[in-house]
Amino acid sequence: MAQKPHHLTTTKRLRGFARNMRRQPTDAEARMWRLLRSRRLTNFKFRRQVPFQNFILDFVCFEHSVVIEIDGGQHASSRQDTARDAMLSAHGFRVLRYWNDDVLLRPSAVLEDILARLR
Template sequence: MNIAWQGEVTDTGGMERQHNKIHRDLARNLRKNMTTPEQQLWEALRKRQLDGYRFRRQTPLGRYIADFVCLEARLVIELDGNHHHDQQDYDRERDDWMQQQNFCVLRFWNHEIQHHQQTVIQQIRQALHQQSSLLLPPSPPAGEGLGMGGKFGVR
């Protein structure tokens, strides 16, 4: 379900808090009213079932609400039903924003979840591992870690 909060965030503390509350309430409502394909995918993603990665559902990211997100791997999963040209423009704008925030966005059609769920799960698994490998910090050069001997080393 692709719904976004279109309000304007301002620097006036109370106004911003009110907008954030509206955004959180919308996300909460979306979690309570998930579509059948969203429920099916959630059953496969919840409780770290997919290689130990933690997913959240209907989560605010900026002014958007992601269907599913793994913050650790910076992966967003969106499910699409039938939509019109204006919805495609909105999705493109939303994907661009998420990519600017260093999220990888995967999109699946509802019928893919319903009829080819294992293929979808495999694609998600592959993206998780690709994203995670991109996010790993580089190893320190030899002799510069907290290895043997130093202040924090084993004696």
């Protein structure tokens, strides 16, 4: 029997938490989703607030194994983020991190950087 993809082996509690996060995004997450949804970024398919193992990924493009995290000040020099990035890298993902302010104040620059890294 085939093994389920990692993003399908999460707990019901984590999936519910992700669903709530999709319903009540931060301002920066809502702005980023408007830019990424419906293949708006050069036809790349992104999903938002996706449970993966014990984490919820802000945005993920499974086709290109890219995770986009939108961070506030609480993430500055976070050991937990470093460990999470290492785990995601071990699963073949590239993690791109952007500050809330960059998404809100310089969305074009953020999108340009994402495109450059996807190509």
